Amino acid sequence: MRDTSDTGRPQAIVTLQDVEKYYGEYHALRGISAEIRQGEFFSLLGPSGCGKTTLLRAIAGFEDISSGTIRLDGRDMEGVAPNRRPTNLVFQSYAIFPHLTVSQNVGFGLRKAKMSPEDKRRAVGEALEMVGLGDFGARAAHALSGGQRQRVALARALILKPRVLLLDEPLSALDKKMRQVMQVELIKLQREVGITFILVTHDQEEALVMSDRIAVMFEGGIAQLDDPETLYRRPASRRVAEFIGMMNFLPAQVTGTGPERIEAEVAGLGRVTLDAGQCPGEARPGAAAVGLRPESLTILFDSGVAHDREVRGTVAEVTYYGDMTYYDIALDGAPDTVSVSARNMPGRRVLERGETTALAWDPRALSLFC
Amino acid sequence: MKAGPLTLFALLYLLVLYAPIMLLPIFAFNDGTVIAFPLRGFTTEWFGLLLETPALHQATRNSLVIAVSVAVLATCLGLFAARAATRYRFPAKTGILAFIMLPLVLPEVIVAISLLVVLMQLGLDSGNWSIIAGHTLLCIPFSIAILQGSFSNMDQSLEEAAIDLGETPLSTFRLVTLPLVAPGIVASLLICFTISLDEFIIAFFLSGNAPTLPVYLWGQLRFPARLPMVMALGTILVVLSIALLVIAETFRRRGLRRAGLKDSGGFL
Ligand SMILES: Nc1ncnc2c1ncn2[C@@H]1O[C@H](COP(=O)(O)OP(=O)(O)OP(=O)(O)O)[C@@H](O)[C@H]1O
Numbered sequence A: 001m002r003d004t005s006d007t008g009r010p011q012a013i014v015t016l017q018d019v020e021k022y023y024g025e026y027h028a029l030r031g032i033s034a035e036i037r038q039g040e041f042f043s044l045l046g047p048s049g050c051g052k053t054t055l056l057r058a059i060a061g062f063e064d065i066s067s068g069t070i071r072l073d074g075r076d077m078e079g080v081a082p083n084r085r086p087t088n089l090v091f092q093s094y095a096i097f098p099h100l101t102v103s104q105n106v107g108f109g110l111r112k113a114k115m116s117p118e119d120k121r122r123a124v125g126e127a128l129e130m131v132g133l134g135d136f137g138a139r140a141a142h143a144l145s146g147g148q149r150q151r152v153a154l155a156r157a158l159i160l161k162p163r164v165l166l167l168d169e170p171l172s173a174l175d176k177k178m179r180q181v182m183q184v185e186l187i188k189l190q191r192e193v194g195i196t197f198i199l200v201t202h203d204q205e206e207a208l209v210m211s212d213r214i215a216v217m218f219e220g221g222i223a224q225l226d227d228p229e230t231l232y233r234r235p236a237s238r239r240v241a242e243f244i245g246m247m248n249f250l251p252a253q254v255t256g257t258g259p260e261r262i263e264a265e266v267a268g269l270g271r272v273t274l275d276a277g278q279c280p281g282e283a284r285p286g287a288a289a290v291g292l293r294p295e296s297l298t299i300l301f302d303s304g305v306a307h308d309r310e311v312r313g314t315v316a317e318v319t320y321y322g323d324m325t326y327y328d329i330a331l332d333g334a335p336d337t338v339s340v341s342a343r344n345m346p347g348r349r350v351l352e353r354g355e356t357t358a359l360a361w362d363p364r365a366l367s368l369f370c
Numbered sequence B: 001m002k003a004g005p006l007t008l009f010a011l012l013y014l015l016v017l018y019a020p021i022m023l024l025p026i027f028a029f030n031d032g033t034v035i036a037f038p039l040r041g042f043t044t045e046w047f048g049l050l051l052e053t054p055a056l057h058q059a060t061r062n063s064l065v066i067a068v069s070v071a072v073l074a075t076c077l078g079l080f081a082a083r084a085a086t087r088y089r090f091p092a093k094t095g096i097l098a099f100i101m102l103p104l105v106l107p108e109v110i111v112a113i114s115l116l117v118v119l120m121q122l123g124l125d126s127g128n129w130s131i132i133a134g135h136t137l138l139c140i141p142f143s144i145a146i147l148q149g150s151f152s153n154m155d156q157s158l159e160e161a162a163i164d165l166g167e168t169p170l171s172t173f174r175l176v177t178l179p180l181v182a183p184g185i186v187a188s189l190l191i192c193f194t195i196s197l198d199e200f201i202i203a204f205f206l207s208g209n210a211p212t213l214p215v216y217l218w219g220q221l222r223f224p225a226r227l228p229m230v231m232a233l234g235t236i237l238v239v240l241s242i243a244l245l246v247i248a249e250t251f252r253r254r255g256l257r258r259a260g261l262k263d264s265g266g267f268l
């Protein structure tokens, strides 16, 4: 589905170069540079107020940028009105026209298209079919549920076959169950139509599930741009690590740095040798923090099997989720408790508060933040 | 339900409020020139007389020309002002809007006298157009109040969505904005029409020798013999006003329903 240039690398469809945006004094976008590739599912992820909507609206043409360039399909978008850009936007409120029927809504963008009325009707029918609303064409738009409105908004935008579809928190108005259903549908739909999707969300789980690549934004700037796995396993900063998933931090002292290896003394874990790649940025001797995910510590339920790297700890808190249990465990020698997850399996009991247990860990799972 | 003292009070209140108006149709159909009980008998003579009075026809024509012009003018200006008020941010916005809404609380006599003074100073003849100007000033606040409701009930991203789907700002206004505020526009037209049709003070000061309907009516009060005819005309005006207001309110509510919104206030 992806269209690749001669070099074999997917082509950039949206190119952002040093994009800056000021609202009066307020610096809303700071030096945004990124390439979004043809056919990918790209997410803008960040906390509320970090400028995601502003960036999306700038790409759509609803916000002028203060400096920098936005290129769509190689063409500079400076001064190009939103109705002339090869993008379509799915609004957070869906913006379904309440005075029109579902069909009229979906066909709205075809008004100026050089198509016969039959072709238009067929296109609308196909678009509705695609989002699973085949029988809803004659329905008044205001008589739809949240999920149905969302689908109408999608069909209405996709019928124009935009080069890029922009989605501003399209799932945030739905309840949890519906949201999960729509996540899967959106991924399927995106693969089916092969159109580049740029999704804005503040839900890290949603971004991880849906995206090919994610740009994490803080305060108007991109903090990291990577695929979900890299983002999760190798966060570029402590802040990103805290925002994506859950991460424990243990105080550490860097004792030796080399081009390939880093030596550190970690509270609770002792002396560790890390790969240089496990430390984003420059490692320098001195105080630092080591991050590890809850699943990177393994509780040794059947003690007896010896592990190279074992620590002992006391269970301080137990949170039972059904499939998983999360434990807060005070490691011997560490100042704070760490969160550890364990899959609940047949024959495996749930530890109780106050119990001590052995845990195994793997140095490859650690991240070092200097 | 048991009728408590409050119910009784409410009924009495309504009676006192509307009884005088109820006298209009009663005497309009009364076969006698004296406005007094007992009633004499039923007649439609007075309504017939209305048809045979050329001066009345002229006054009616004046009133209609003025009311229609005022409705259109005030609604157009109100449309612009309401859209600006709900969509844009600009310096001194609250001050400007308060200034436009001022005629709502300004004594009409003051407005009328000032207009007359200005006309005389400019050496211009008063006439229909000057009444239109005065009434428009008076009606704009009503138009804005109605249309502001229509605009603020409308999701702003609807207009952006239309532009995003390839429409120009102008065609967006036609295809999305106008249909969604249309009920408000109709309501505004009807209410401005009614206000202008019934307005007396400004018309009285500015009408010169071409009276509007209310001014003509007032003039006829000097002739006791014409009183029943005045009653008949008054009856027609009351019925017409109520009908127009009801239609206006119906349109306003239909607009809310169409946008899928709850009612919050209104004129009726
Ligand atoms: N028109 C505007 N004028 C002034 N400031 C604005 C304007 N629009 C947005 N901002 C500010 O710019 C910042 C970024 O806004 P934006 O809407 O892009 O945030 P967001 O990341 O989409 O947040 P959310 O997740 O809450 O939607 C916010 O602090 C906001 O207050």
Ligand SMILES: [Mg+2]
Residues within 6 Å of the ligand: A052, A053, A054
């Ligand atoms: Mg936003």
